[in-house]
Amino acid sequence: MAPQPFLRHEKDDRPWWLGVLILIGILLAVVITTNDIYTQVFRTVVNGVGVTVFVTLVAFMLATVLGLGIALLGLADSIVLRQIARFYIEIIRGIPMLVLLFYVAFVGAPGFVASYNFVITPLVKSGVAEPILVRDLSLMWRAIIALMIGYSSFIAEIFRAGFQSVDIGQIEAAKSLGLSRYRRFRLVVFPQAIRVIFPPLSNDFVSMVKDSSLVSVLGVADITQMGKVYASGSFRFFETYSIVTYIYLILTIGLSLFLRRIEKKMKQMPRR
Template sequence: MTALPPEPSQDAPDDDFPWWLLALAVIGVGLAILIATNDLYTQVFRTVSRGVQITVFVTLVGFAMASILGLLLALMALSNSLVLRQIARFYVEVIRGIPIIVLLFYIAFVGAPALVWLINGVTWPLQQLGWIEPLLVRDISLLWRAILALMIGYSAFIAEVFRAGILAVDKGQIEAAEALGLSPFQRFRFVVFPQAIRTILPPLGNDFVAMVKDSSLVSVLGVADITQMGKVYASGSFRFFETYSIVAYIYLILTIGLSLALRQLEKRLRKSQHR
């Protein structure tokens, strides 16, 4: 009789000593020492790090807006209205099928002019009265066009994350909330969402980390993020190895730091769930 393999423990992976993190820390400290002691690497780091603020701003604002739109789309997909469900499905399927970089170009050079035309059309009477000036395409900065594109692109994926998390909530608890006379908003606020967030958080965190990396695509529009600053420096100095090594180093600090923070948050949520 063949012996069955032992069942994997759910807690075992969390108990493993993080050798991978130790190895990364050693490499990171070595690179930090190199940056501090080597004039060339110091200069590259100072130049490239100027784009950190833009990268963080684009990521935080874009992800916050994408999460709000994604939650709205998820609620539309789960509504009782056929029209709302079909609109949400149409949006999600179309946007998920377009690469982010194509969406960036489309929003920047097609969507922004269309938005300006629409706004000018709506405000035309006020413009004729001299109360406001006509809006120009250049008035919408490339930074905000990039943020808008990331918001639209990621909202489709986040909508599916929210929808799956909400569907994972036990229907019996929703029925119990209905029996208590809670309104739909109260049921969502006090019963559905607090339980769904435990399921939603891990994939939502992955999308957040992914947006940190995909924010580098805004460099194709000339936005002065980390990648763009590295590209400009490398093209002028021809120090491609040093420059893009520093660019990768900074992105790793951001993404690994976020991943560790999100992992700790997930552990706390699991512990609170078992109490």
């Protein structure tokens, strides 16, 4: 019986879609270099690429560390720690990213400043320290913290699923060999779990590149904000947002292809 279409292996599919995208990208690149309006828009918008990359990398690294910590809490022996982790995950996952961004920027930051100034009141009176103001906290770092908190809950679930995918028999065998909990995690659990963790984790990384555009609502000069400012001043909305879309597609598709190649190499690695 011939194999059903939905059962075919993905390696049998030729990447025609990629060829079409490359062709479209080349055509748009030609338009950008030959049309003065598109050239001007591109030169303006591309100034925000550095901020977008910085926000994405820092926020994702912090979210990964925090998510790993929450996942380990969720797998702890103590029921109190497990419930704390579950409470955090369920609460944060239920808040839209944009709302969380506003909350951290305009509620969390003033609350932090008020708490900090209250704690250092004796030092302020003695002249050792000075109080800080809300405007002293960078809007970009408020946005990074919001993305970190929002994505950490999803990443925690990715880590939890990956760790729980490891056969319990192997963990018991490691215990019988006298390996400590840390060594069991480092030598047995993590090397196997990373094969399960990496694909959804890489998807979240690509998603964060796109969600980093939300920082523009705080006035952070990323790609979207640079496009918004230019379009509002020139009324060239079609040209501007076409360029913004073009740049984001280059970042996300390029990153997706790179991460997919790493994923394939990981699958080819021999299992321990």
